[in-house]
Amino acid sequence: MSSPASLIKLEGVTKVFLTDEVETHALSGIHLDIRQGEYVAIAGPSGCGKSTLLSILGLLDSPTDGTYVLNGRPVQSLSLPERARIRNREIGFIFQSFNLIGDLTVYENVELPLTYRGMPAAERKAAVTSALEKVGMGHRAKHLPSQLSGGQQQRVAVARALAGSPAVLLADEPTGNLDSKNGDSVMQLLADLHKGGATIVMVTHDTRFARHAERTIHIFDGRVVQEQVEQH
Amino acid sequence: MLSDLRFAFRQLAKSPGFTFVAILALALGVATATSMFTFYNALLLRPIPFVTDESTLLYLRTYNVRQPADDFDSSVPDFRDIRRESQTLSGALTVWNRTYILGGSERPERALGNWITADAFQTLGVRPALGRLFRPDESRPGSPPVVILGHALWKRSYGGNPDLLGQTITLNNESVTVVGIMPEGFAFPETTQLWQPFPDNEMARDEERGSHGFPIYARMKPGVTLSSVQAELDTLGARHEAAYPKTNTGMRFRALLMRDEAMREEKLALQLMLGAVFAVLLIACGNVANLLLARSSARSRELAVRAALGAGRGRLVRQLLTESLLLGVAGGLAGFVLTFWQIDFVLSLIPVEIPFWIRFDLDWRVLAFALAATIGSSLLFGAFPAIQLSRPDLAQELKDGARGGTASGHGRRFRAYLIVFQLALTLVLLVAAGLMTRSFLHLQNIDPGFDPTGIFTFRTGIPPTIEKDEKIAQKFFETAIDRLREIPGVEDAGFISYLPLTNSSNYNSFAIAGRPEPTPGQLPSAIYRAASPGVFSALRIPLRRGRFFDERDRADREPVAVVSEAFVAKFFPHEDPLGRRLVYGHELEEKLRKTVTIVGVVGDIAQRPTAREIDPAVWLPLAQKPDNFMSAVLRVKGEPASYLAPAQDALVAARAGIPLYLPGPLAKVASDNMWPQRFFGFLFIMFAVVALFLAALGIYGVMAYNVAQRTQEIGVRMALGAEPRNVVTMIIGQGFRLVLAGLALGLVAAWFSAQLLASLLHGVEPHDPPTFAFVPLLLALVALLACYLPSRRATRIDPLHALRGE
Incomplete structure (x- = not known):
C-alpha cells in the first residue's frame, strides 16, 4: 500500500517581521510535509511562531523565504485574489474565538464561504445542511450566534470550515475559548472528522489536546525542534 | 467636571479623523443655519430702526374687487x-x-x-x-x-x-x-x-x-x-x-402691517429658506449623532467597565455629553467663522441698494441663535448616543467582548434610520435647489422680445421744478439724442420712459373708441411707454404691422400710438387695430381726455423680468407724451460701459447742469433686477450643496466607521475566501440599501414640498420631470461614491491582522 500523497510541503520557510528597524525571525527554515488525511498538531509555547506557521499554511500570510506547495501547487507568491480563491476552496479555518458573523444566522454563516465560490443555491443548501448535521447543529440553523453557547458556536465554525469540502482544516487553538467539557467535545468532533478522512492541522499549546493528533510538531523560537508521532 | 473635559479632549484627540469630520459637519451646519438666520432676522425679525412701535405701523393698499x-x-x-x-x-x-x-x-x-x-x-x-x-x-x-x-x-x-x-x-x-x-x-x-x-x-x-x-x-x-x-x-x-x-x-383699501407688505413676496421664500436651514442643521446633527453612535460600539466595553467599576448612569451621561459639547463648541466656533464668510459672499450677490431698514450686521438675536444652534445641536446629536451608551448590559458587553463582540442591533438600526432621514432631507433640498436653478435659468433664457446686448443705458431728465414746461424737457431729450448719436460707435439712440426687463412700469387705463361705454371701474389697462423713434431700432424691436414712430409724430400732429402684439391679442383679437383709437383719461372731463390713434403693431417685449406673461403695452411718441425723466438706450459698438464719459459729454453739450444717473449696460441692469431670484436661488443651491456634502460626509463617515468596526468580520470573510470584489459589493450593497430607502422617502417628501415653491417658480412646474429625474440620480451617485471609498479601504484589510486584532 502506497503512502498518501503530500498535501502540504514547506521547504526552508522563514518569516521575518520588520518593526522599527528590529528584525524578528518568527520562523526559520521550516521544513514540513503533511500528507492527505493526516491529523497534525503544531505545539509550542506562546510566541514560538506556531500561529505564524498556521497563517502561512492558511495563505493568510506569505513566507519571507522558502517554498510552500499546497496540493501540488506552489502558493508562496500568489496574488491576493488567487490566495483568496485557494483559501476558499482548499482550506477550512477554525478559529479560537469562532469568528462567526453576529448578523448572520448559523445557516448563513456556514453558507458564507460557498457563496464566495459562486456555488448554486441548491448545492449550497445540501452542503450546508450536511455540514451542520455532521457537527450536530442542524436543529439550530436559524439561530444567531449570540443565541448559542461557546461550544455550539465552535461546532458551527467547524461546520463552516467543513462545508466547502476543503483539502485541509486549519484549527487555531480551537478549544482556547471553551470550558473543558466543550473543549473535549470539539476535540472529539475533530477526531471524528479525521476518521472520516479529513486532513487537519491544529495549533495548540495544550499537550492534552495535541495528543488527539497523529503527529505533533514542536516549535520553539521559530524552529521545528521535535516531531512526535502519537501512538493511538 | 475638569476630569471629564480632560478625558473628552483625549478621546477626541485620539480619533482625529472622527473629530475632524464631526467638527466639519457641525461647522457647516451651524454656519449655514446662522447665516440664513441672519437674513431671516434682518428681513423679518429685526425691528425697523428709528421707527417706534412697528406693530402698529400699517401699509394701506388699494385694490379692485374684481x-x-x-x-x-x-x-x-x-x-x-x-x-x-x-x-x-x-x-x-x-x-x-x-x-x-x-x-x-x-x-x-x-x-x-x-x-x-x-x-x-x-x-x-x-x-x-x-x-x-x-x-x-x-x-x-x-x-x-x-x-x-x-x-x-x-x-x-x-x-x-x-x-x-x-x-x-x-x-x-x-x-x-x-x-x-x-x-x-x-x-x-x-x-x-x-x-x-x-x-x-x-x-x-x-x-x-x-x-x-x-x-x-x-x-x-x-x-x-x-x-x-x-x-x-x-x-x-x-x-x-x-x-x-x-x-x-370697485375700489377698496387693504391694511397690512408695514413689514408684512414690504416682505410680502419674500416672506414665503424666507420661511422656506429657514426650513431648509433647519434641515441642513438636522442633517449635520444626524451626521454627528451617527458618527457618535458608530463610535459608541467601539467604546461600549470601556463604558461597561466604568459601570462595572461603579460609575452611575448620570456620571456616564455627563462624560459623554461633555464630549458632545466639546465637539459642539469646536464646531460652533468654526461655524461662526464660516458664517462671516458666507454672509459676505451672499451679500455680494445683491447688486442694488437695499432699503435702510434691512441690516445684516450681527445682533443679539443672531448671536443667541448661533449659541442655541451650537448647544442645541450638541445636545441633539449627543443625547441619543449618551443615553444609549449609559445603560450598558454589563454581562453581555463583557461576554461579547470575549467573543469578539458584535455591534448592538438597535444602535445599528438607529444609525441606518438617521442616514435614511438625512438622505431624504438632502433630496428635498436638492430638488428645491434644482427647481430654483431651472427657474432662474428659464428667466435668464427667456426671449425678452428685443436684443439687450450692446446697449448702454442711463437715466436723465429735467425736474419739473426746473422746467415746468414739458416742451422744454422734450426739446432737451431731442437735442440729447442728436448729441448722443454723434458719439463715435453709437449706432442708434433713443429715450424710453421705463427700461424693459426692469420692475419699473406704468399702467394706465383707457377706453376703446367705438366700443360700448365701459362700466366705471372696469376700464381696461395696459403698460404705457413713451419712446422716441430710435428706441425701436436701438432695441431691435420688430415691426409687425403699420409703422413705427417717425418725424411725423410731433406734438402738434394727431396723437398716435403703437401697440404690442399682446395688446392686439387681448383687445383686438378679431379686428384690425390700425386706425382704432384709444381714449386716455376717460373718467375725466372731456377736455382732459386724450385720444390716440393706433398706427402700428410691434413685437412684445418683457417689461418685468419675472412676469409670468407678457403685459399688453401701448407705446406713445415722446414728442406727444413727454416725461420729465427718461432712460436713454444707445446701441453701441464694443463695451457698453465705456460709453459713460462720452455720454456725459453729450448731455452737457445738450444742456449743462443735467445729471446722468443709473448708467450701465442694459443686460447688466436687467440682470441686476433679477437679483432676488438669483439671491434666493443661490441660497437654495448653497444649502443643497452643503446638505449634499454633509450627506456624503455622513454616509462616508458611517460606512468608514462601519468598515473599521467590522474589520474583524471582513477579515473573517476574507479568510474564508472573499475576494476584494466580494467585499466591495457587500459594503456598497449595504450602504446603497440605505441610499435607496432615503431616496424613496425623499422623493415622496420632495413631491409634496415642491408645491410650496410653486409661487417662486418661473417656467418650471413644481413637479418638473428633469429635476425629479436628475436630482435623485446625482444624490445616488454621490452616495455611491461615499460608500465606495470605505469599501475600497475594506479590501485592503489584512485578514491576518484583522484576526489577530481580535
Missing part, C-alpha cells in the same frame, strides 16, 4: 380722505419719489428724494439727529421751501457741516432752507436721501383719484386691531365708491 389679488398704491385724494375720516388711525403719511439735482455745477449730483407729508416723521416716531422736523404750515402752497437731509448725503455732499442748518442749498435750481438732518442710516421709505414737505395741493384734486402711485403708511391708535382698521377701510371704500363712481367703482 381682482382682489392685484393691489396697488393709492391716490393722494383717497389718502387725504382716509387720514381725515379714519377713527382707528392716529396718523397717516404718503410719499412721492422725486429726483433732485444738487448744486448748480455743469455735471451735478443727482439724489433720490421724497415729498413726504409734513407730519410723517411724527407719525413714524422718528426724531432728527440735528435741527427739527417739518412744521404743518411748511406744506402749504407758497411756503418757503425747506428740506431735511439724510445723514449720508449731508456728510458726502456738505461735509457734515452742522452750520448747514438754517442755511440754504440749491435743489433743482431752487434755494431751499435746510431745517434738519436725519439720523445716520435713516432713509425712509427705502433709500431716500432727502425729504421735502408734500405740498397740500399736489395731486389733491378729485380728478387725481385715478392716479394710484402713492403708498400710504398709517399708525393704528392704541388698542385698535388690524381687523377694526380693515372694517373701517371697507366702509370708507364703499363711501368713496358712491361719491366718486368714475374713479372709485
